[in-house]
Amino acid sequence: MAEEDLFRSDHPVSASEDEGDGNEERRHSQLLEAISSLTGRKRGKLAERTEASLQVSEFNLSCEGAGEKLVLPELLGSIRASSSLGIVKKQLNRVKQKKSVELPLSKEESERVVREAAYNKTSKAVAKWEQVVLQNRRAEQLVFPLKQEQMRVAPIEEVLTSWKTRTPLEQEIFSLLHKTQQPVTDPLLTPLEEASLRAMSLEEAQLRRAELQKARALQSYYEAKARREKKIKSKKYHRVLQKGMSRKALKEFEVLRKLDPEAALTKLEEMERSRIEERMSLKHQNKGKWARSRAIMAKYNLEARKAMQEQLARNKELTQKVPMEPEGEEEGDVAGEGLLPDSINEVQPSMDGANPWMLGKPSSEAKDSGMQEDPKDPRESVAPEDAGNEGEEVSEEEILLQDFEQRRCTRQQAGSPEPKGAGEAEEEHLFVELLSNVQTDPGVEQPAQGLEGPLLSEQRGRRCTLEEIDALGQEEGAEEQEQPWPTGTLEESEEEGSAGGGHTAKKAPKQKMINLQAVLAGESHVIQCPAQPVSVQDEEEEAADQRLVIKEAFAGDDVIADFLQEKRKVEQAGKPQAMDLVLPGWGEWGGTGLRPSARKRKRFLIKPVSGPPRRDQHLPHVIISQQRNILAAAHQVNEVPFPFDRRQQFERSIRAPVGPTWNTQRAFQKLTAPRILTQPGHIIQPISAEDASPQSTMPTRRGSAALVPTPQHSRHHQRPHKKAR
């Protein structure tokens, strides 16, 4: 209703305005006509079709405002009263509220819209590289070209599928492989190998392998030994050996007699036969070259005579028909062996048995230094001892081997009844062989130090440097501490050596009766220990000497006092000076040799302000100078450089050294790795989606996450720029 009122009030006003307009227009046209007539030139008036106007109207229709738009309120005004037109009115009202459709955009405008949309789309698409770019910028090292072909191990299946046998050799190999049913795929085991794997557990296999290894080592050792002994030319040695053999054979025979009389009988026959052969031979008949020479010498030489007698006795013994007593022979042997006192050599193995480390070193050391030479051939010395001991002791190797066998037996009994592999059988065979070898071959003697041999020889290495000898000395010192004997000077140690000899001698009679005097008179194994204390004392003396010498040389110098004096001087120089402003002046006499009054002096002498305490105040042995070194300043950084915020930060970056002098090789390589690594002769292609590292962004995958430009990005760029300005 309010609107309608508005319309009503509006209407008359607009109508009156319209009327006014019409009048004005009329007047205006008249004026124009008048002006045109004034010019005089008659203008040809164009024929104009015009709409019917007020002037020519016949139907009293007002055409005023023909050019004007129809205004909705005018229409609405007329339909005010009738209710039947209510719907139309409503519709018209609705139309009035709606805005008119705008004109289509101009070409420029529409293009611009398209461009903007395209730009947004493209920049979004490009932004997916953001992460990759940032990562590359921050990267410690970039390796170009980006597409590095990585070496990889091709699985055998792949290789085999592409493989074709061409040459006859290849075909042969392939046929062989097929024969053994060699599988191509993992696990690469033939059925046989699998079976063997199934047959034996790992532990067992390892154990067996270890045993086999040991056995093999022993065998090779024996072989080497046998070969060595075979080469020995010493007659005495072979004699002793033979004797030992025969004794052993006898012993065996004894055993055999008890156990198996028949076998013993055949053995006896054999022995008899050998004896007969011996009798038949011309040995021990005083007819050899040696025997003849002895016979000549026997007249004058007691020893030669003795030897001859010995041989005669032996001959008699051999030619006797009755089987001889072994004991008697032994006694004769002792005499025959004669001059070599066994005890000397016996000491060594016996001690070895107790502690193999004790003896080796000094002896080897003695050899190295060349101060003392072993008078006897070691082989010679070893052999008789063995001959003496063989009867009692079963050799170590034998024990070992038997031990093996025992263990194996027990294991086999205890363990599950597994099928014996080929290896096992072979091993057994080896053992048997070894054992038989040991038992049957009497030439091989079993020295007590058999296994320790290599250890000792290792110790025999060259010791030529002072340090090594010193180190040795230390070891010896330790040794001495273990022993209860008193340690002392060189003379003492020599005594010690002799005492050691005595010690060995004491032990010896347990095994054999021997002449102590002879042992001591003979060249014994003197253990000369250049004991550590000796050299230490030497050193001490020397050091003392040195000190004395130095003291003498620098007798006049008092370094400490000098330093203190210097420091005092520096302190004095560093102290702020008092300012003396005293001048002679009024009220005083002039002339030379006159001083201003004490009062004046006191007044004009300006005392200095004591500065901060010196930093080396409480450090008596240090002078700290706080003056700036101008020469060094030229090399120093004045202000904190750009990427660093604080001085400490910068200093820390400088302080850590990168050179190989201070860093291990690996660390050095890491520290000095170049920022950009290129391969010469390789073309570097622009980055592509495949190159972008997969763990950071596969751009397609994480595109949405990377779309938003992070503020870091702009900062990253701006920072260096600021600095540059």
Added chain:
Amino acid sequence: MRVKVLSRNPDDYIRETKQDLQRVPRNYDPALHPFEVPREYMRALNATKLERVFAKPFLASLDGHRDGVNCMAKHPQSLSTVLSGACDGEVKIWNLTKRECIRTLQAHEGFVRGICTRFCGTSFFTVGDDKTVKHWKMDGPGYGGEEEPLHTILGKTVYTGIDHHWKEAVFATCGHQVDIWDEQRTSPICSLTWGVDSISSVKFNPIETYLLGSCASDRNIVLYDMRQSTPLKKVILDMRTNTLCWNPMEAFIFTSANEDHNLYTFDMRFLESPVMIHIDHVSAVLDVDYSPTGKEFVSASFDKSIRIFPVDKGRSREVYHTKRMQHVITVKWTSDNKYILCGSDEMNIRLWKANASEKLGVLVPRERAAMNYNQKLKEKFQHHPQIKRIARHRHLPKAIYSQAKELRIMREARRRKELNRRKHSKPGSSPFVSEKKKHIVAVVK
């Protein structure tokens, strides 16, 4: 008296075989190696001095052209091959290892305006002042055969530049508009225009290969999208941009060489202000090319020098010039990141080392380790005044030197004037405008 003699165990220093490395016993106890900082400083100082001593970047000059070299192109597959077009319409293909021309062909009448190789390296395209685009085979004709292009396209207007798509058989030319061509057709697939002006160069983005950038003579840089066949955005600078180059490792970064002696690196997404302004040239910059690692670029200038800029630094790290080198029109950084080629007005193509003091040829591992160490030391102590002084020192010809000085004075005067003006005007009436924003006139959407 006993004499003490130094004696050593030969096992410590005698090799088992001659092939073994010499053992160098080391003790890393820091107490035994004192003064690490001063010692490393001295090493760094020496390394810096040596670097300057060995800085001999000029390698070779390839002469043979009979007019100024106007454009160059790298071979995409072969490092030793380079193509160049001269102002007399001649195109030469060079072998860099032999330093000789392997093929010459008269491609156009008048200038060879642009040259580009196909991505496969079997053929190349040239455009010239004779309004033609020509497609040539890389291999020369057989004996007695004539040098003839595979295709020739005759256009209506002069083409001023050409670039080939990095992956597809599509190339783009520029002149009055940017045309995108299929290799098989004689009419462009689409023509991209935005206002009427002559476009001096067009370049494909090497990563997002559908993107194009062009620079026109009405001082603007326009970006296009080939897929939507529409321009994207236009940025108007103070002065004309001669050419631009996309970063091969960063898809949205490109650098433009401007007439106002500067280079502007833009982020495609934020064109309102450049990411970095590279100042150092004293005359118009005519060409720019990125190193394949995307960390540096080289620019050729009318001031008869070429400069190498790190992407993130505002000043150049190196300037190359020789007495005989005139205005450098075109420059390229080889694809192995080792060498730089520049073609100049006086008909020569020059080959430079990208790293002036680098030792060429095979390096023994120890040598390489020493070089890396020296490099690291130089980096570590770069802020120390003596080292900085030595490392920065370069010789410049008098013309450039005096011009640079003059420019510096001018810049200072301008700054001072602005400062004074600001001082004497109402606070806030003369706002601060950052240096980056100063050179951007407008960004048109």
